[in-house]
Amino acid sequence: MKTWVDRLRQEQTLPPEGYKALLVCRDADTLAYLHRQAREVSQAHFGPKIYIRGLIEISNCCRNNCCYCGIRKGNAQIERYRLSRETILDCCRQGYELGFRTFVMQGGEDPAQSSDWIEETVAAIRKQFPDCAITLSLGEKSKEEYQRFFHTGANRYLLRHETYNPTHYGQLHPAEMSQHTRIQCLQWLQEIGYQTGTGIMVGSPGQTTEHLVEDIAFIERFRPQMIGIGPFIPHRDTPFATSTAGSMEQTLILLSIFRLMLPNALIPSTTALATLAADGRERGILAGANVVMPNLSPREERQKYTLYNNKASLGAEAAEGLAILKKQMQAIGYEISTERGDFGN
Numbered sequence: 001m002k003t004w005v006d007r008l009r010q011e012q013t014l015p016p017e018g019y020k021a022l023l024v025c026r027d028a029d030t031l032a033y034l035h036r037q038a039r040e041v042s043q044a045h046f047g048p049k050i051y052i053r054g055l056i057e058i059s060n061c062c063r064n065n066c067c068y069c070g071i072r073k074g075n076a077q078i079e080r081y082r083l084s085r086e087t088i089l090d091c092c093r094q095g096y097e098l099g100f101r102t103f104v105m106q107g108g109e110d111p112a113q114s115s116d117w118i119e120e121t122v123a124a125i126r127k128q129f130p131d132c133a134i135t136l137s138l139g140e141k142s143k144e145e146y147q148r149f150f151h152t153g154a155n156r157y158l159l160r161h162e163t164y165n166p167t168h169y170g171q172l173h174p175a176e177m178s179q180h181t182r183i184q185c186l187q188w189l190q191e192i193g194y195q196t197g198t199g200i201m202v203g204s205p206g207q208t209t210e211h212l213v214e215d216i217a218f219i220e221r222f223r224p225q226m227i228g229i230g231p232f233i234p235h236r237d238t239p240f241a242t243s244t245a246g247s248m249e250q251t252l253i254l255l256s257i258f259r260l261m262l263p264n265a266l267i268p269s270t271t272a273l274a275t276l277a278a279d280g281r282e283r284g285i286l287a288g289a290n291v292v293m294p295n296l297s298p299r300e301e302r303q304k305y306t307l308y309n310n311k312a313s314l315g316a317e318a319a320e321g322l323a324i325l326k327k328q329m330q331a332i333g334y335e336i337s338t339e340r341g342d343f344g345n
């Protein structure tokens with residue numbers, strides 16, 4: 001089994017049976033070896049540095065009805081909010097003072113936050129924080145809209161493909177959404193020149209090992225600059241309320257595979273991992289991740305951005321808890337970097 005790991009490290013690719021063997025592997029020695037190799041590759045490219053991104057959850061209103069997501073349109077139990085431009089700029093200001101040089105605006109596909117509004121917000125951040133990277137994670141838009149945001153000053157875009165398999169995509173999403181549209185959006189983002197991030201939820205309902213091999217093959221072809229991988233965690237007010245959460249082990253295996261496949265990719269250790277286990281954040285880093293995204297959203301709204309049950313948003317998850325995060329990283333031999341941390345730098 002370790003020969004698959006060595007081959008992936010050397011050649012940055014494997015035949016499907018190699019990926020499959022790693023995905024189903026539960027041998028502790030082999031997994032420790034896989035994570036060590038991924039860690040070494042991450043350290044060879046980034047040293048002990050972990051980049052921080054300040055996450056601002058700008059709205060929990062969404063026109064979509066994704067079956068897994070707590071902020072889906074059909075969830076009548078949730079208290080909705082959207083941040084004003086002034087509040088977003090305040091979040092950026094607080095983040096800047098703490099040392100953040102990337103702001104990530106993430107939210108539901110909220111029709112009230114029109115393209116004009118997004119464009120003007122990006123322009124305002126760009127003007128006030130010219131040395132910062134602006135990342136958007138606002139879902140599916142037209143190519144023209146993506147272009148407008150880019151030309152106004154956005155640098156990066158995160159849009160997980162969630163699953164590459166069209167049938168599985170259909171099981172996770174309502175009929176009006178399609179895998180084809182999602183992949184088209186990703187292609188546009190890359191053509192426009194964004195540093196583009198994609199990724200999946202691990203252990204989403206109906207996901208098989210074959211699906212994961214398809215996801216790996218897609219990421220290998222697409223070569224995103226950022227890869228977001230987190231376990232699926234059920235939300236009580238969704239059709240998947242009683243589904244089982246994705247596993248920590250399989251999420252870590254995928255993190256390591258992607259690190260070995262794309263050595264200089266920016267890979268966050270996600271909030272979902274930290275929600276699944278108290279030491280999830282650290283375990284992600286030790287499996288090859290090199291980014292963390294503490295929450296800069298106003299405290300009173302944070303609890304309302306409930307994508308899944310018990311989503312972590314305090315302590316090391318919070319921007320104001322940066323000191324805790326620093327200590328956690330130091331304890332495993334890493335340090336927080338306040339550089340912008342662009343791809344390829």
Ligand code: SAM
Pocket residue numbers: 068069070071106107108109137138139140158159160162200201230231232233234235272307308
């Ligand atoms: N609307 C934008 C989009 O769809 O890309 C950004 C917000 S969306 C809520 C961000 C990500 O949250 C999704 O890509 C999905 O992978 C993740 N997510 C949603 N529900 C989740 C769940 N129940 N468990 C784990 N991750 C979830």
